[in-house]
Amino acid sequence: MQRILFVCLGNICRSPTAEAVVRAKAPHLHLESAGTASYHIGKPPYGPMQQAASVAGYDLSRLRARQFKPRDFNAFDLIVAMDAENLEEIEAQRPPATQTPVILMREDGQAVPDPYYTRDFTGALTIIEDAADALIRRYCALGK
Template sequence: MTQRILFVCLGNICRSPSAEGVVRVKAAQRGVNLNLDSAGTGGWHAGEPPYGPMQKAAKARGYDLSGLRAREVTEGDFGAFDLIVAMDADNMANLRRMQPEGGAEVRLFTDYAPEGSGWTEVPDPYYTRDFDGTLDHVEVCADGLLDALSR
């Protein structure tokens, strides 16, 4: 069965599209068939491509985010996906408020970080300006997620 995974951040222009793009590439390299998407808890950027500096940093590592477009998470996503992955505690709280009974499992992306990393969130580079640091987190968590799915 194909796993359906939705990555969620605040505006869907940095972290969640990066997670979608990185997991897409890493899953393909492992031969894992996934149905992936990303969304934001807010709709301010709906229809926009990922933030330019985030795209540039991702492209330098071999991840093309240019075809992605921002959208807002909907209640229907809880039935359309098996797993919804939040980038931080605020995103998680917003998702929990929307989550219907019996919907998709909701987890933090950092739940898939190595034990002892101390990571509790994927930093938002829109504010920190550390696009490479965010990608470091995303790549490590992506590997952890894919390892968990293969178990």
């Protein structure tokens, strides 16, 4: 079973949404999410993000924020960052000799904009849905 970890800043908008979207599309995968910052540990995803996801058919309510840890490199086969800053923070914590790939969520290398700041929760969800399809095709060999 492929193990994938999605990572954003606070683990209350983008990464839990990516976890839920990919889980809906590829339920046999082991998926989790985390944040590089410790702001929201133990808290549920942000209310407006949960609402946007719910309208689209995704339930984020059971997810809780946790912080990314160096041990995640050994626990997952792939780590997916929502933007370049998170990717850099993840790589800064890489233990020596770990080979776990760390990639950006979007195939084009662009960031998934943080809706906590942009307030565009539906737009972020749409980007994540499109990126999830590409991620599944590229790394999970599942097709759509």
